[in-house]
Amino acid sequence: xxxxxxxxxxxxxxxxxxxxxxxxxxxxxxxxxxxxxxxxxxxxxxxxxxxxxxxxxxxxxxxxxxxxxxxx
Numbered sequence: 001x002x003x004x005x006x007x008x009x010x011x012x013x014x015x016x017x018x019x020x021x022x023x024x025x026x027x028x029x030x031x032x033x034x035x036x037x038x039x040x041x042x043x044x045x046x047x048x049x050x051x052x053x054x055x056x057x058x059x060x061x062x063x064x065x066x067x068x069x070x071x072x
Contacts (some may be wrong), residue, residue, distance in 0.1 A: 011038065011041075011042075014034075014038065015035065015038040015039070015042070018031045018034045018035045018038065019031075019035055022035055022064070022069075025069065025070050028064070028069035028070050029064075029065055029069070032061055032064035032065045032069070033065050035061050036058060036061035036062050036064075036065065039054075039057060039058055039061060040058055043058065
């Protein structure tokens with residue numbers, strides 16, 4: 001079930017794992033794309049809790065898909 005507590009915990013763990021991949025620069029484009037998707041989906045589920053920082057995070061994650069983030 002989509003709204004199940006376990007499913008939400010798993011989604012948060014996946015989001016944290018991809019955020020760590022992005023932090024350490026491992027597969028930065030894939031990590032940015034998946035992080036953007038997960039943050040956008042989380043924001044869509046909780047529209048009353050959003051502020052401009054959430055929008056800015058989504059914009060930065062979206063642009064991180066296209067700009068070079070690694071030094072190789």
